[in-house]
Amino acid sequence: xxxxNLLGQARPKATKQxxxxxxxxxxxxxxVALGLAAVVLSVTYFQQKKxxxxxxxxxxxxxxxxxxxxxxxxxxxRFETQKSVLEQRINVIETLQKNRTGGxxxxxxxANTVVRVDALWLxxxxxxxxxxxxxGEAGSINAVANFITQLRRSGYFDKVEIxxxxxxxxxxSVQTYNFTMTATVAQSSNPxxxxxxxxxxxxxxxPAAPGRS
Numbered sequence: 667x668x669x670x671n672l673l674g675q676a677r678p679k680a681t682k683q684x685x686x687x688x689x690x691x692x693x694x695x696x697x698v699a700l701g702l703a704a705v706v707l708s709v710t711y712f713q714q715k716k717x718x719x720x721x722x723x724x725x726x727x728x729x730x731x732x733x734x735x736x737x738x739x740x741x742x743x744r745f746e747t748q749k750s751v752l753e754q755r756i757n758v759i760e761t762l763q764k765n766r767t768g769g770x771x772x773x774x775x776x777a778n779t780v781v782r783v784d785a786l787w788l789x790x791x792x793x794x795x796x797x798x799x800x801x802g803e804a805g806s807i808n809a810v811a812n813f814i815t816q817l818r819r820s821g822y823f824d825k826v827e828i829x830x831x832x833x834x835x836x837x838x839s840v841q842t843y844n845f846t847m848t849a850t851v852a853q854s855s856n857p858x859x860x861x862x863x864x865x866x867x868x869x870x871x872x873p874a875a876p877g878r879s
Contacts, residue, residue, distance in 0.1 A: 772851065775822040778820065778822075779813070783812050785809045786809045786812075789802050796851040797848065799847075805842060821852060823850060826849045828847045831844070
């Protein structure tokens with residue numbers, strides 16, 4: 667498209683308006699502030715990202731350590747269980763060994779005492795810990811009393827007490843007495859170290875009570 671100037675005058679040129687200096691400075695300051703803000707944000711971002719990466723790495727290390735410790739704990743628990751089982755087995759063996767040896771010593775203690783008493787024999791011996799229950803028969807009450815004395819003098823037993831002593835009517839032609847007594851094994855008893863008491867003289871059996879056939 668062709669334009670024709672009919673007036674024959676030169677077309678005036680557009681004049682540029684001058685920008686105030688104050689507005690220019692404001693724009694410069696704004697750009698500088700934006701630049702500084704961008705730099706600060708960038709530095710903060712990278713610092714925070716670095717800390718986050720370090721924290722994540724620490725968390726991963728702690729998780730791995732936790733898993734390792736859990737494995738160690740499982741191994742420790744397994745070893746503790748095995749240790750407990752072995753200790754129980756050892757305790758059972760020691761208890762059996764102790765009871766076996768203690769039973770032999772106990773029988774020896776009782777035998778050493780019974781042989782010192784005439785006209786007396788035992789029918790049963792029950793043990794519960796250090797407590798004994800002794801039952802037997804004797805030809806007289808004096809034999810029972812002599813047996814109690816020998817038990818106390820032996821040093822093997824404590825708290826010897828008679829529970830019952832009564833005449834046995836099963837065989838009327840022979841006078842015998844059934845007795846039951848209790849005793850406690852002395853803690854310091856030692857068959858080899860204890861002195862042997864001399865047998866006490868036993869009076870002859872008493873005659874049957876009047877009225878018996």
